[in-house]
Amino acid sequence: MFTILPIKGYIDQIDGFFCDGIHAGLKANNALDLGFIYSDTLCDVEAIFTENKFQAAPLKHYLMYEKDFKTNFVLINSKNANALTGKKGIENINTVFASLPFELTNPIMSSTGVIANPLPVEKIVNGAKTFNLSAKNGENLSKAIMTTDAYSKTSMYEVKLEDGSSFKIGSVAKGAGMINPNLATMLCFICTDAAVPKEDMKEALKLNSQTTFNAISVDGDTSTNDTVLLLTNKKSNAYNKEAFFEALRMVMHDMAMLMVADGEGAKKAVAFEVKNAATYEEAQKAAKALSNSLLVKTALFGEDPNFGRIASTIGASRITCDEDKLIISYNDVIVYKEGEIFFDKEQEAKAASVLQNDKFKIVCDLGVGTYNFTAYGCDLGYKYVEINADYRT
Template identity: 35%
Template sequence: MQLPTYFIPQGFSTFITNLGIKDNTDDFVFIKSDVPCVADGVFTQSLFAGPSVTISRRNLKDAQAQGIIVISKNANVANGKVGIADAEEIIQLVANETGIATNDILIASTGVIGRSYPIEKIRAGLLGIRNKLTAADFDAAARGIMTTDTLPKLAARQIGNAKLVGIAKGVGMIEPNMATLLAFFFTDAAISKDTLPTIFRPIIDKTFNCLSIDTDTSTSDSAVILANGLAGEVEKQEFIYALQEIAHELVLAIAQDGEGATKVIEVTVDSAINYAQAKRVAKAIVNSPLVKTAIYGADPNWGRVAMAIGKCEHDKEINQEKVVIRFDDIQVYPDADSNEKLEQLQKIMHKEKVNIYVSLNVGEASVTVWGCDLSEAYIDINGKYST
């Protein structure tokens, strides 16, 4: 989508360019606020987290930031002291050019693991960026952070006099473990540093953290929000609703654009003992290669959903005699198979979005998660990713 100007929060500017990391497309994005922002972020729990994650975690300890650097096609992970030094140098270069304190600049990096930045090209490309900043172009920013994405991911809302915009990237290596891929939110609403995490983190947990493409957690997952307050205070519930809508919209866009994906899978598990159990079961289903491939081929083999539930062996409260499984409004378990029902199920599995519902009937908790099918194209993309 092309973001209308009336959705752009005030006080933000961008510098977006190609520094020679990618071929022919933008690979460097810098988004700056005119004033320091109240900020919050959540990040990957990977033991191989890159310098971009460790530095941004550190710089967010005071709940303040004024700019975000995003480098795409190079994760700068597993590069030892050189990787840390390069990331720190890039922040320092941007700080020198813009006058922003180094500890108010965050950095994110995504792409191939184990390759060093082309630091000489980056140094040269960052000269004079103070004079190259322009009015915020979030459409270009959404394109600039892409790797194997086929489409930019962007959504926006208005809350009173304030605006809220979100951009994200990600189509593979997605099984978030506190955060996701890369997702950034910018608003001119005034939100206190004590309030922002209580809004942001639960929404991330119930949207991006409920997304899975391929069960692999990235080393660079980051989700960050900046609120510069220039539009003044807004009604809290309206802001929560807008942020929830944007996050959900971006999650669906990522699922639709999953590497090699042809269909979105939405799994809702209800009547669980607690939220954690509901999420475990839902993720077991959406992550199952057998479920994914059945949906890709529109094979009405619903038994694979039962298999996936059964893998949750430590959830002893689950009793197969109480479980109900549906695809859309077609109940496939515990009812016996029939040719008519299998034909209906096959039609459902030809849809662009396949909805699976599981009732455990042991409690009151529920969750919805999202993913995509698994096709031959996923293998083709990832068999050639670094070349």
């Protein structure tokens, strides 16, 4: 048995982890734009990255390390993605690390921002030289890694095991736009003092990503920099596989839901629950199609329960489906059932009322099997266009 308790605060509450964020001149108006995570002992590290074929220089730099390397330092900058920068992008990362006056072991860099601009090496080096590696300022770090985010994204839990031992796990992340299943324009850094075996780290990340980061969509675009890093210094000497997998799932789910809710002007966070599909893959395919559909997203923005768009999107996904078995509902308000339309004025008003909420679910029971999958998305409105039209300025 084990207990998982949410706790307030940032990753600096975890024994042996330190962090901070500063202004290095990448953003205007003295906004924080450069941060770090430091461990006073070496950490095992695992990562999952974007499926975009044009992976950014920081990802390529990470993959150049030997298998099962350990690290004690992560450097994170915003405003510049260091993507599509070729060999020079990797050279610039090496220059940055070689210029810092700290004892670093296999340091990792992570970047977010505008694609296809050279990394501002001098600004980053000058800023990083001012780091205090004994700082514990998770709030500053959470702000420094933001781009179009409306708010910082953090999550923390303490896991208490049956033998009286315990460990903590927490995360800091950014992500609001270019969010698509198969990760998103997101950086997520998960730290723990759990004594996790290396092989369990990889398994847990891969397993939990399928129902969290790989199940969300804001706009259907997949970035070049998407990164989820899991770091453990094992200082607690405590571990239980079931407890760790569940706590990691909870952290990743928290981060994914915060990203969807912050979807660059989004007002609605929506769960698309596909039930009773013929296969798990088809349930997943249909749910993700719904979360990606621009017609569905704009209907959500207009608070219009246009269930025809829901049905059309499912059919267009080319999965096994039958209109005489399909049931569509907004929360528990049924609007279509097995070939019959339940959409008189009273029922439409009830469905529209559901869409006025900040959070709700759209349930599609296919009635052709036993497999389920839930994807998560949001509405898409004027603010999204405004933000992305002016992104480079």
